[in-house]
Amino acid sequence: MKMEKVELQADSVVFYSPRDEAQFFGWLDQMECVMEVVGRGRIIYIQIDKRRVDAEVLRDILAFFQRYRIAMEQLNVFDSEAFSTWFRRSDAYWYRSVFGARAQSSVTACSSFSVEEVCLLNIENPDGRSMSCLHDLHIDGLRIEDRRRLALSLSTECGRYVHEVIFDDIVRLSIDGFSMQNIILDLSVFIEREASFEFDRACALLGVDPADPHELDGTGCIVLIEATIGAEIACLMSQHWQLVLHQTSRNVRA
Structure with a gap:
């Protein structure tokens, strides 16, 4: 043919x-x-x-x-x-x-899950490296405190739920491509070396050698937030990190 x-x-x-x-x-x-x-x-x-x-x-x-x-x-x-x-x-x-x-249709529906349900899903599966249920959440803003803490404001597409995700004990931080619209594709957490695209990408953003990441010495971890649109974020932290969503407000976007 x-x-x-x-x-x-x-x-x-x-x-x-x-x-x-x-x-x-x-x-x-x-x-x-x-x-x-x-x-x-x-x-x-x-x-x-x-x-x-x-x-x-x-x-x-x-x-x-x-x-x-x-x-x-x-x-x-x-x-x-x-x-x-x-x-x-x-x-x-x-x-x-x-x-x-x-x-798209002129009527946009919110996601079928709430951020509260997302939080529960991750707590029930704390050992999962990939937290793909954060997929399609919007990053509406970020705040850096004392160069050691990053706070991200997350919401659903309709702005129905607004939560903060906190990253503490930051050693290195990379934020690439932050724009007017920032939507999460996936979030991955690494506590040891891994042969994967995501690990190599995180190391590249942070300036870490993926072949010998001595920064992951048994206590540290790397978090990578991949973007569908906008910001790609990588954090190297001196302590292990667990996802916790802090509710701040609701219905902030029309």
Whole structure:
């Protein structure tokens, strides 16, 4: 069968280490739908055989573009009836980036869970490294106190619940890309070295050697907050950290 070619462009991708760059091209190499990758100037051109893109592959492409902050609106080329049951879900992390805010219904519903329920979920599963149930919460503001404490103000999309998350005993802090809108993709906690993209990314932001993170000496930990939109935050703390949500107010955003 004849190949149905689609060209995607990754413009001005930032790599934080040689290993980060190797993972970028290694991930592309593992995608069976990728036929050719060519770099010209600041743009990396990715040739895709659209016939080889099924639901699993498309989810992988979405994750890849999200991780490396590549313009996602070009992925609407894959919008089709075959993917309509999930690809156009307005609560998905990629929706606004792919389809734009105007594609949404004029009536926006709040998430089906409250922040109180999020807190309970994490308390019941304290050993989980990834706290993905914070996904889609908004970071409305931040406060740094005495260079050792960070307070984040979180709310649901409709501003129905507002809570603070506190990070104490900070040794190093990186806040990259804070903007008018900041939405959490995932939050990960590391108390030891790990062979993962998330750990390498956190170390790159903090200036820690991922191969020998002596800062994690049995008492310290690293927290990474990945962004769907806006701020990506990494903290190195001298003590182990546990998620606690402090309620402050409600209904602060229209």
